[in-house]
Every structure is written in C-alpha cells, then in structure tokens.
Amino acid sequence: MSLLVRGGTVVNADRSFRADVLCADGVIKAVGPDLDAPAGAEVVDAGGAYVMPGGIDPHTHMEMPFMGTVACEDFESGTSSMLAGGTTMLIDFCIPAPQQSLTDALDQWTEWGKKAVADYSFHVAITWWSDRVAQQMAECVDRGVNSFKHFMAYKGALMVDDEILFKSFSRCRDLGALPLVHAENGDAVFLLQQQLLNQGITGPEGHALSRPPHVEAEAANRAIMIAQTVGVPLYVVHTSCKEAHDAIKRARDSGLRVYGEPLAQHLVLDESVYYEKDWDLAASRVMSPPFRSKEHQKSLWDGLVSGSLQVVATDHCAFNLQQKRMGQDNFTRIPNGTGGIEERLKVVWHFGVNTGRLTPNEFVAVTSANCAKIYNLYPQKGVVAAGADADLVVWDPQAQHTIRQKAHHSKLDVNVFEGLTVTGVPRVTISQGRVVWKDGALDVRRGQGRNIRRPAFAPAFKAQTVWNERTRPHPVRRQVQVQQTP
Ligand SMILES: NC(=O)NCCC(=O)O
Ligand SMILES: [Zn+2]
Ligand SMILES: [Zn+2]
Secondary structure: OEEEEEEEEEEOOOOEEEEEEEEEOOEEEEEEOOOOOOOOOEEEEOOOOEEEEOEEEEEEOOOOEEOOEEOOOOHHHHHHHHHHOOEEEEEEEEOOOOOOOHHHHHHHHHHHHOOOOOEEEEEEEOOOOOHHHHHHHHHHHHOOOOEEEEEOOOOOOOEOOHHHHHHHHHHHHHHOOEEEEEOOOHHHHHHHHHHHHHOOOOOOHHHHHOOOHHHHHHHHHHHHHHHHHHOOOEEEOOOOOHHHHHHHHHHHHOOOOEEEOOEHHHHHOEHHHHHOOOHHHHHHOOOOOOOEOHHHHHHHHHHHHHOOOOOOEOOEOOOOHHHHHHHOOOHHHOOOOEOOOOOHHHHHHHHHHOOOOOOHHHHHHHHHHHHHHHOOOOOOOOOOOOOOEOOEEEEEEEEEEEOOHHHOOOOOOOOOOOOOEEEEEEEEEEEOOEEEEEOOEEOOOOOOOOEOOOOOOOHHHHHHHHHHHHOOOOOOOOOOOOOOOO
C-alpha cells in the first residue's frame, strides 16, 4: 500500500522546499515536485502545511516502577498519545533495580514495549556496578542499546557515586555507547530534604526548595569533568537551569562533546505552581529537577537558539493524583514525574517558532533530527528523504488548539499545560507509512511499534576514539643510569 503526501512544504533541519512525499512499504520512496500517485495510493492533502520528520522523544518512562508505585502510562497509551501530538518515536529508560541483571531488566522492558503502537527504543540505566554489569553492558549493546543512563540523585534508590560514574563512563567509551546523566547532587538533595522537613515544610514547595539550581549545576559540572577525564561524550538529560546550561556551554567551548536536553515543561512552566494553596495542583507538577524561574527558561531557549542545547524531550513519567497523594504528609514521598509527550511539539512550535525564537528548520532539529544524530538513528529517522522511515507529521501552522486533560490521549488525570491555547498543530501523523492520526482521530494498532536497534559507535564516537588514541598517555622512556662507583 502506498501513500502520497501532496502539496506541502517539506521542512528538514537543513532546508525547506516544496515537494510531495511518496511512501510505500513503510519507507519514503521519493521526495520531489508533482509526484504521481501510484494506482490505489492513499493521498494526504498537505496544502498550506509543513511536512516534517515525525518528532522523536528520547526521554520517557512508560510503566516505570518508581518511588513505591508504577507510572500509569503504558507503552500503548503512551505511544498513542505521542502520535496524536506528531511524535513518531520514543526512547524509554529500562531501569534495572540495584543488583538486578541488566539483561533481565531489558527482557522485562522489551516485553512491555510489545504493546507499543509506534516505534520505540531503549536506554539502559546503570544503578549498581560489578564486573557482571560491565559484561552485560556489552550484551545490551549487542541488543541495540547505545546509551546508558546514570542517576546522580535518588539517594538510597537509583543513585550512583563518582566511582561508578568513572567506571561506567569508561565502559561506555570502550563500547561506543553514550553515557547520560540525571544531574542533581543526591546527597545535597537528601540533606536539604531532611532540613526542610525538620523546619515543618512538608508540602510540594519543599520539593522545589530541596532541589535548587546549584545542586543541579554541581552535578552537571562533575559529570562533565568525569566524562572529560575518561574521554567520552556526555548527554545531560532534563537540563533545567542556567547554571547547568552554563556548565554545558563551557564544556562545549573547550571542545568537549556534551549535549544538553531541556524539557518542554521547563521551557514554559515556572516554579510558582509549587506554592499554590491547592495541594493537588502543586503536587501534580512535582518532578525532578523542579520547574524553575523565568530567568532559567530564557537561558534554555537561548541554548536551543545558539546550539548549546540540542534536544527538547519530555521525561514523560505519568503519576495520577491518587499516586501523588502518597506524599500528602511528606513531599519526599510524592512520586516524581509529569507528562507532556502529546504536547511537546505544539508547545515548542507555539513558544519557539511563533515567537521568532526558532525557525521551522531549527524546530525540526531540536525535536527530531539532532536526537536522531546523537542516538545514531540518522538518516533512518529525523529527515524527510528517500530511504528514510515514513514517519512524518503534516503540520498546520495556522490551526489552533486548546490543551485539555479531557481531550488528551494519556491516562493522566491532569495536564500540566491545561488551558494553554497554541497555534500550530499536527493535522496528520504518519507512522511506518500509514496514517495514524487525522482529523482529530487515532487509528492505531497495539503491537504495531517496532523495537528500533541503535548501533554503537555513532560518528562522534568514531572521531572520539581516534582522538583518544592520538592523545593517549605514553610512558617516558628513560635510559637506565649506570651508577659509577667512586
Ligand atoms: N524526572 C522525574 O521527576 N521523574 C522521572 C525520573 C527521572 O527522570 O528522574
Ligand atoms: Zn531524571
Ligand atoms: Zn526521566
């Protein structure tokens, strides 16, 4: 079955041009002007619209067991939501419990992923260390995982120390896999939490107060320095504040391959919500790092414009109010996480492109192409070109939409963007060459998603390996001194 997207303007990260897009067998067969529709082809009208590579969200937590509960979004509802928002692939985090085998955990997540209605892939988290973990990292790489995540926060649960960071980053370097960090100083967070509780601060405001920007910046800086020492690129997830962004900028200025990922939520929502009288409202926004002030939002936008930050994600991690209420008397027990997978593209377009901060091409870069390049998916994903997967979004830049929990496709009972009216929405989403979202309706099939393998040694790693070899330390060769006896 073939499909012709007719009459639109193709927008890639590098340029825009008028062209039709012909898809068959799940891939793009041709991109060019006035293409003929093969007999029986479905024709999608893209008149007045942009045709862009489907979004890729590299940071989600479907069905994640966390903080005594399990995220309520599963791979079916999560991937359905993302398609309704124009995103056609996600990369989720497989998180082994401390002492659990990495490959057993990957088996578990792989099983859960079979429910997905669109393409997905996995990062694996390093939550403990042994020779066996090092060996299993190689087995994960053989199974198409080219990125390993490290939590520098969540003391007593997922957090790892500097020794593990050093050992795991070194292993990543040797395997050609990208280390990722959740950068917050978990010891400092823990101590601040105890102080605040002792002062009688038990509500969601304590969450924001216990995770100030310098706690994030310190960890980002530390992870960067360890990555530099080891000689490996680094990706800093959910960069939320100016000081962490500054650390990334400094590193890049000195020639390091460090990537920063702001979230759609951190770009537009601010910390004032944690001080709301309505506990449910404040708790529903609890995530780590917390939302920040306008000054930090500006820094994140500046980074996307200038290129010091590369990817906008969501960290979609869904906990309903009943789950959030586990922390009714103690903010440290509120499960951390918010949603946004359906809203990401709309929010970034509305506040990025409509305001003149980003060009449409830069929008494609930060929502799809850069991610595909960093995670070695390009040009299978992240570009509208012959040979690429037929994952597309037909974007109507004029259409308006008001974001409402009642109308979203997530299982979440709140929407952090509730009531926001955006201009610019996905008219049609195409996944694997099939129309899956059109006229406000989904047409998806459980199990249609594919587990996309991402090979190790992305181009940046090949360069880094050559550089490491050239700059490798060598012993000083000294002549053996013969001692003269007097
Ligand atoms: N971000 C958050 O609050 N929850 C999900 C887990 C994580 O990424 O830290
Ligand atoms: Zn995190
Ligand atoms: Zn996360």
